[in-house]
Amino acid sequence: MNIRLAAPLQKNSIVDGEGIRAVIWTQGCIHDCPGCHNPETHDMSGGVVVDVEELKQQIKSLSEEVGVTFSGGDPFCQMVECTELAKYCHKCGLNVWCYTGYTYEKLMTMAKTNKDVLPFLKEIDVLVDGPFIMKERSFDVKFRGSKNQRIIDVPKSLKTGKVVEIKQYQYKERKAPEKKETNIYI
Numbered sequence: 001m002n003i004r005l006a007a008p009l010q011k012n013s014i015v016d017g018e019g020i021r022a023v024i025w026t027q028g029c030i031h032d033c034p035g036c037h038n039p040e041t042h043d044m045s046g047g048v049v050v051d052v053e054e055l056k057q058q059i060k061s062l063s064e065e066v067g068v069t070f071s072g073g074d075p076f077c078q079m080v081e082c083t084e085l086a087k088y089c090h091k092c093g094l095n096v097w098c099y100t101g102y103t104y105e106k107l108m109t110m111a112k113t114n115k116d117v118l119p120f121l122k123e124i125d126v127l128v129d130g131p132f133i134m135k136e137r138s139f140d141v142k143f144r145g146s147k148n149q150r151i152i153d154v155p156k157s158l159k160t161g162k163v164v165e166i167k168q169y170q171y172k173e174r175k176a177p178e179k180k181e182t183n184i185y186i
């Protein structure tokens with residue numbers, strides 16, 4: 001089985017999820033978000049074709065990393081291949097984060113007609129969902145580019161049937177600092 005990648009396996013990332021992580025940069029994305037940072041990853045026939053078994057060997061040899069992040073591109077454009085790799089990550093004791101331009105709700109709708117969606121979701125521990133939206137762009141949110149994107153506990157969401165965001169990363173609108181009364185005595 002082959003997977004199309006935008007870049008070789010990246011090691012030692014500290015910005016693509018919790019802890020030191022390896023990143024699988026998948027090639028291909030249909031969302032075309034204005035302002036996307038990785039437009040070269042959109043072309044479905046771009047990047048390089050890599051043997052999944054070869055990638056597994058690279059995952060097996062990771063030593064510093066606590067987990068693997070699937071990013072891109074959109075990993076949900078290559079669900080079967082990503083499921084196989086995510087399963088292997090778990091077998092190696094590595095947790096799995098995944099970025100997608102789909103919302104969790106959209107994925108659940110897709111799952112009704114596409115048998116590949118749920119098996120992949122079941123191998124994801126944390127999903128960062130939704131498209132990048134330029135007017136929602138924020139430097140206040142960790143591990144994502146815009147405020148609409150959520151960091152979701154997938155096992156809990158699947159169990160309860162509703163989106164369960166990881167509390168510490170939930171975006172809360174910041175209140176403007178209250179104006180302090182200043183007493184000026186003249």
Ligand code: SF4
Pocket residue numbers: 029030031032033036037038039041072073074100101102130131132
């Ligand atoms: S989903 Fe991600 S890779 Fe795809 S267009 Fe949007 S920001 Fe770019």
